[in-house]
Amino acid sequence: AREDDLAAEDAAKARDARSKSAMAVVLGVDGVELAPADPIIGLTQAFKDDPASPKVLLGVGAYRDGAGKPFVLPSVKAAEARVIAELTDHEYAPISGLADFLKLSLEFVYGSEREALSSGRVAAVQTLSGTGACRIAAQLIGRLPAVGGSPQGKAVIYMPSPTWGNHPKIAADAGLEVRTYRYLDETTKTSLDFKGLMEDLDTKVEAGSAILLHACAHNPTGVDPDREQWAAISELLKTKDVQVFFDCAYQGFASGDAESDAWAIRKFVDDGHKIMLAQSYAKNFGLYGERVGALSAVCADAAEAKALESQLKALIRPMYSSPPVHGARVVTAVLSDAELRAQWTRECKQMADRIHDMRAALQTALVALGSQKDWSHITKQIGMFAYTGLDKDQVLSLRERFHIYCTLDGRISVAGLTADNVEYVAQAMHEVTK
Numbered sequence: 001a002r003e004d005d006l007a008a009e010d011a012a013k014a015r016d017a018r019s020k021s022a023m024a025v026v027l028g029v030d031g032v033e034l035a036p037a038d039p040i041i042g043l044t045q046a047f048k049d050d051p052a053s054p055k056v057l058l059g060v061g062a063y064r065d066g067a068g069k070p071f072v073l074p075s076v077k078a079a080e081a082r083v084i085a086e087l088t089d090h091e092y093a094p095i096s097g098l099a100d101f102l103k104l105s106l107e108f109v110y111g112s113e114r115e116a117l118s119s120g121r122v123a124a125v126q127t128l129s130g131t132g133a134c135r136i137a138a139q140l141i142g143r144l145p146a147v148g149g150s151p152q153g154k155a156v157i158y159m160p161s162p163t164w165g166n167h168p169k170i171a172a173d174a175g176l177e178v179r180t181y182r183y184l185d186e187t188t189k190t191s192l193d194f195k196g197l198m199e200d201l202d203t204k205v206e207a208g209s210a211i212l213l214h215a216c217a218h219n220p221t222g223v224d225p226d227r228e229q230w231a232a233i234s235e236l237l238k239t240k241d242v243q244v245f246f247d248c249a250y251q252g253f254a255s256g257d258a259e260s261d262a263w264a265i266r267k268f269v270d271d272g273h274k275i276m277l278a279q280s281y282a283k284n285f286g287l288y289g290e291r292v293g294a295l296s297a298v299c300a301d302a303a304e305a306k307a308l309e310s311q312l313k314a315l316i317r318p319m320y321s322s323p324p325v326h327g328a329r330v331v332t333a334v335l336s337d338a339e340l341r342a343q344w345t346r347e348c349k350q351m352a353d354r355i356h357d358m359r360a361a362l363q364t365a366l367v368a369l370g371s372q373k374d375w376s377h378i379t380k381q382i383g384m385f386a387y388t389g390l391d392k393d394q395v396l397s398l399r400e401r402f403h404i405y406c407t408l409d410g411r412i413s414v415a416g417l418t419a420d421n422v423e424y425v426a427q428a429m430h431e432v433t434k
Contacts, residue, residue: 161183162221
């Protein structure tokens with residue numbers, strides 16, 4: 001009987017092994033390695049696991065209030081209450097998204113009086129926030145390399161060095177070849193290398209390529225061209241056979257003035273560029289988890305816009321079919337109501353002002369500590385992030401000695417600074433840079 005039991009047990013183990021083997025074949029999991037952890041997610045987890053006190057997280061790109069807490073804009077909360085009160089359905093949105101949202105979104109960024117809008121030559125679709133817009137744009141460039149009207153179109157995109165860490169991954173996954181142009185000054189590590197940027201755009205960029213530009217509050221550096229420099233970039237690129245692609249993730253949040261933050265985009269359109277544009281409502285409306293965004297393209301005429309929109313819908317349908325509606329309805333409610341929009345404008349400026357105040361407080365504290373380094377770049381930069389100029393060893397020293405967490409390139413999220421921790425952060429930065 002014992003032998004029978006053992007035989008039955010061996011048979012069961014064999015069946016289990018065969019089952020697991022078959023499952024591995026079906027699922028294709030043999031030899032699959034763990035993908036590298038996202039550096040920001042890993043940084044946040046390391047912060048959570050650190051039992052030390054005090055400790056400060058300066059990595060995540062999400063706004064926090066003066067107490068270091070997530071912030072829901074009152075105007076957005078009021079708009080959301082209105083959306084829920086007036087809710088009549090949970091139907092699918094069209095493939096291209098909600099028409100009212102798209103109309104208001106285009107007017108918000110291009111300006112309601114722009115000829116490109118009134119003539120109907122802007123194609124647009126609602127997307128899964130800015131990331132989704134970038135991905136659809138990359139897929140479009142890969143599928144239709146001549147999307148910018150160039151017979152020499154190539155599945156190549158040039159990005160500033162550095163750029164948001166997800167930009168090259170998005171483009172590469174869409175099958176594009178990613179190249180870079182100079183952006184951050186390699187000497188200062190904190191300012192714009194405008195001369196190098198212009199040289200690269202003039203001599204390195206191949207005809208038919210796409211060029212990625214950050215509309216405002218460059219991520220990760222917070223370093224933007226000024227208006228004179230933007231005008232020069234536009235003039236140069238007009239002589240090149242390229243597709244200009246703007247990523248606009250911080251309109252209103254960067255300076256506190258949505259009109260000012262859209263200046264470069266509007267300048268390029270007025271100069272005759274047929275740009276592509278990714279918009280996000282994560283930072284400026286605080287709708288991080290609602291995934292609200294748009295992708296648009298300025299075309300030669302209404303017929304071209306209609307054709308391009310059909311291509312965008314052809315990409316979206318097999319990818320995610322149609323976008324979520326709740327966040328887009330909230331944005332629509334804010335932008336379509338004069339009172340709510342005025343309230344949002346004030347609240348957005350309050351967020352931008354708090355970021356500005358924290359930049360000033362950090363710089364002032366560093367100077368007061370007797371630091372011999374020039375920290376003026378902290379207040380010259382703009383937006384959620386600041387490129388401190390700290391190197392990898394200094395960043396690791398911050399983490400190990402003071403339990404302050406930021407990315408290895410020295411970028412800090414200024415939103416993580418508060419009146420309670422800014423002097424502690426300044427003291428730590430002073431110590432590791434002596």
